[in-house]
Amino acid sequence: GQQLNQSPQSMFIQEGEDVSMNCTSSSIFNTWLWYKQEPGEGPVLLIALYKAGELTSNGRLTAQFGITRKDSFLNISASIPSDVGIYFCAGLNYGGSQGNLIFGKGTKLSVKP
Amino acid sequence: GAGVSQSPSNKVTEKGKDVELRCDPISGHTALYWYRQSLGQGLEFLIYFQGNSAPDKSGLPSDRFSAERTGGSVSTLTIQRTQQEDSAVYLCASSPGGDPKYFGAGTRLSVL
Numbered sequence: 379g380q381q382l383n384q385s386p387q388s389m390f391i392q393e394g395e396d397v398s399m400n401c402t403s404s405s406i407f408n409t410w411l412w413y414k415q416e417p418g419e420g421p422v423l424l425i426a427l428y429k430a431g432e433l434t435s436n437g438r439l440t441a442q443f444g445i446t447r448k449d450s451f452l453n454i455s456a457s458i459p460s461d462v463g464i465y466f467c468a469g470l471n472y473g474g475s476q477g478n479l480i481f482g483k484g485t486k487l488s489v490k491p
Numbered sequence: 492g493a494g495v496s497q498s499p500s501n502k503v504t505e506k507g508k509d510v511e512l513r514c515d516p517i518s519g520h521t522a523l524y525w526y527r528q529s530l531g532q533g534l535e536f537l538i539y540f541q542g543n544s545a546p547d548k549s550g551l552p553s554d555r556f557s558a559e560r561t562g563g564s565v566s567t568l569t570i571q572r573t574q575q576e577d578s579a580v581y582l583c584a585s586s587p588g589g590d591p592k593y594f595g596a597g598t599r600l601s602v603l
Binding site for chain 2: 382384409411418419420421422423426466468470475476477478479480481482483484
């Protein structure tokens with residue numbers, strides 16, 4: 379089946395550093411979503427992208443929908459300890475029903491105070 | 492509560508038994524989604540409801556899995572004759588429309 383390649387798998391950074399993670403796909407998507415999941419909880423939607431080239435911010439988070447429609451990145455600026463968690467990208471194919479998302483395997487972020 | 496509620500939070504069962512997992516979405520949300528998350532993996536789509544009907548159930552892994560939604564609200568995911576490979580966290584999400592926005596904390600299913 380379809381796969382999303384999400385990288386890096388894990389990051390261990392110092393508080394205050396910027397973070398960048400990305401997802402690539404072998405097929406074209408018409409929606410990219412970024413979620414954060416903390417232990418024992420469900421994912422929380424951070425940013426949704428619907429148009430190629432779209433750049434959207436949510437506080438210290440910025441995400442972009444790649445112009446090829448096959449990739450997306452998420453940046454976190456000036457990281458803080460509460461940014462710790464697993465970040466997932468998810469994409470929706472053209473013609474796919476809403477909710478039938480393909481998820482990456484996640485980027486585990488650790489922040490050292 | 493104001494969020495998506497799932498019960499039970501943990502379920503341990505024996506191979507071959509049936510289990511029912513419940514999801515209470517946020518009141519008024521018409522869209523409801525079920526996903527499965529295995530250890531260290533991303534989420535895997537199972538089924539999507541719009542109201543009481545399921546336009547897309549293509550993610551259900553086998554005919555042992557079924558789901559229903561009643562009154563446009565509560566949904567139940569049933570797994571019959573459970574197998575060890577069914578062990579995972581089952582997550583439910585609801586949304587007023589469009590993308591799955593609000594997730595519950597999940598039901599952790601362990602099949603012995």
